[in-house]
Amino acid sequence: MKNPLYWAMLVGMTVLLMEQGLPVRSQGDSQSDNKVMDNITVRQGETVFLRCAQGDVVTHTAWLNRSSILYAGEDKWSVDPRVSLVTLNQEEFTIKIENVDMTDEGQYVCAVQTSSRPRTTSVHILVQGDLASDDEYLEIPSISRQRAGTYECTAVNDIDTDVQTVDVTVNYAPTVSEGRDVGVTLGQRGVLECEADAVPEADFEWYKDDRRIFNGFDGMEIVNTGSLSKLTFFNVSDGDYGNYTCVAINKLGSSNTSFLLYVVIEPTSSTLLQGPRAVQDGSGGAMGVHSHTCLLFIVFLPFLLRF
Structure with a gap:
């Protein structure tokens, strides 16, 4: 039996491959058994069941959504109270999500580690609003932060007009x-x-x-x-x-x-009298002598003007 660290690494690799849009593989195609189930369409507010066939001798199993682990065996990793474990035995591994919201839409993966080989089963959940028909939904492929914001859907018939808004938050x-x-x-x-x-x-x-x-x-x-x-x-x-x-x-x-x-060195009164060169190198030099000469000339100028 693999240790918990191995299982965490396996689940982490599965999530990474999902995010990059790559097919999930483990230890070579010949040793893996990966299945894609039909899409599940559910109305907003309803309950959806996610079932995963077990079989063989299972050592580890987990349900994952687009970016996190929901359940690892009997251990609940999700903090969402709407998610709960229904069945976990040799035949199946089933969880349910109550009061489904638009944010629950996306891909879900069941990852199973058996005594012979790992396998995954993936399913995509489509969530419809109250007035949406089976073919009325907005799909945003390759979601990015620029796609975040408020989306508005308007439904019109002969009786009424209904407008619903959905806030899409993209984590990055x-x-x-x-x-x-x-x-x-x-x-x-x-x-x-x-x-x-x-x-x-x-x-x-x-x-x-x-x-x-x-x-x-x-x-x-x-x-x-x-x-x-x-x-x-x-x-x-x-x-x-x-x-x-x-x-x-x-x-x-x-x-x-x-x-x-x-x-940053602030200039002092003496460096200001001595000029810019003194501020830089800290010495009077020729500029200092010239400044003193100018000051003496200014002091004695009134006396010279008397004569």
Whole structure:
């Protein structure tokens, strides 16, 4: 019997192949038995049963939807209370989904590991609204984030007109905007901003080099608001300068970007009198001598005008 880690890897590979639109295979075509059942059409609000024939000596079995595991044997992985286990024995593995919604539409796969070979059975659920007929539905192949939004369906007959809307949410891994380096004067306030586009919303982690930063660490504050995370330094010290990394994470993946917090030297009154070169290299030089000569000339100019 395979250990749980092997089963998790098998299920994960099945989900990956489904998402990429590839035929499900395991250990070569000659050793696998994969079946595609007819589509199941169900009206919104009804209950649908998903049955999977067992047979042979089954070691592991699971039902999966488009992106997650519903049941692995008797263990329920789905957090949806509408999904429940009906039958699990040598003959069949059946689950049911109550109060079916439009978001339940899509492909479902039963993955079975037997003593001889693995096999899969897939079925596609089509969900109809209250006024839809058997051939009235909208199919969106190769769904992408650009397809997300509100869809409107209008049904008209001689008696009435009905309009229904469906909100389509497309989940995707985070994409982080390129980090912008920030220059801050010693002892001043500095802010690094990290923005991520993700559904569901991403969680953020901050690192300085390879060390993770937590809120309140060394006087730093981390504030996350929706798609934006801010790392604030209230009193920048020498040890704060350096490289920082922001990581955005959700259940579908992660993304990161890097920042550089660098020192900015404010010009002093003496460097302002000495000119731009003194601000750059810290020395008066010839420009310094010239500035002092001009100042002396201005001081003695009124006395010279008297004569």
